[in-house]
Amino acid sequence: MTMRYLEIPEDAYDALRLPPGRAEEELQQEFAVFLVKEGLLGPALARRIANMDRLAFHELLARRQVDWGGSVEDALRDLETARIAAPPDQG
Numbered sequence: 368m369t370m371r372y373l374e375i376p377e378d379a380y381d382a383l384r385l386p387p388g389r390a391e392e393e394l395q396q397e398f399a400v401f402l403v404k405e406g407l408l409g410p411a412l413a414r415r416i417a418n419m420d421r422l423a424f425h426e427l428l429a430r431r432q433v434d435w436g437g438s439v440e441d442a443l444r445d446l447e448t449a450r451i452a453a454p455p456d457q458g
Contacts, residue, residue: 373398392418396427404433411445415452 375394385393399417402408408416414424428435 399424400427400431400433403428403435404431406435409445409448410435411448421449 380390383390383394396417396419399408399413399419402416403410403413410424410428411421414421417424417427419427
């Protein structure tokens with residue numbers, strides 16, 4: 368899988384008021400929440416950016432009061448994304 372990176376000027380990164388050692392994690396979560404809030408990405412893919420499991424990401428969205436207003440189509444797309452990402456059934 369190809370990864371994309373967002374460049375942040377060093378002085379801006381250093382000026383962030385985030386807990387030491389947590390800036391990268393916090394920025395990933397903030398970006399993922401922003402994408403869902405703006406309707407640019409559904410929770411299933413956004414949580415991958417945040418590097419969080421489904422439940423934890425949905426809890427984060429709830430804490431941030433982000434109502435992603437998912438439609439049936441969104442739910443089906445999220446389900447398909449999860450199906451593709453899940454490892455094959457070994458049973």
